[in-house]
Amino acid sequence: MSNGWAIVTGGARRLGKSIALELARAGYNLIIHYNAAQAEAEQTCSEVQSLGREAWAYSADLRDVAAIETMFQTIGERCGTLAVLVNSAADFPRTPIGxxxxxxxxxxxxxxxxxxxxxxQAAAKLMPEHGVIVNIADVGGEVPWPSFVPYGMTKAALIMMTRGLALALAPNVRVGAVGPGVALLPDGWQEDSNSLNKIPLKRLGVPExxxxxxxxxxxxxxFTGETIFVDGGRRWA
Structure with a gap:
């Protein structure tokens, strides 16, 4: 028995993939959204299916609102209703001022x-009752990082969006957010030992x-309207 369909944006790889697999273990069928990582999306679908759940992949450039609307129209036609949306797709560019x-x-x-x-907005229309939306925010939405100011601003907006949507979509849809700390370093990055020592739990997080x-x-x-920060206590160190 399935708990229904869930979609994870950016679900083909890295953090999004881990979230998709965890939801599969929780009993959900998965729609794996991706932009260009088709092979990785298909691999993630295979891993979801190996857990006994259904899965299919969908490609869309989420910077295009029309593409978003088409994606959820397709989901409605294929799945009928939607139980869970996880907004995980994001970019994390270094943007020094100037x-x-x-x-x-x-x-x-x-x-x-x-x-x-x-x-x-589109997912909520497919959630007749007891739907859940989870936004992947960031500790950068609360803690300013000088080389990532625009990124932090977008994540701060996501935290506020979580609160507003929780009120606007209640009681049929709950909305929450998770704010990761360092859980998966960007490709080519390394965390130095000094930074690691600032984490009270003395380890980096993992996608799980x-x-x-x-x-x-x-x-x-x-649970609705709140953001859970999962950073090993680093915000307070």
């Missing part, structure tokens, strides 16, 4: 901030830490 172009700004806001809103927090929100019927 080097930021309008195109960089527009692309970042379109993917990290505008897309989750329009995904949520974040995925389990997403599952907690999905399975907690009295």
């Amino acid at each position: 080097s930021i172009s309008q195109q960089t700004w527009d692309d970042l806001v379109a993917l990290n901030q505008r897309a989750p809103f329009f995904c949520a 830490d974040i995925a389990k927090a997403v599952r907690f929100i999905v399975e907690s019927p009295y």
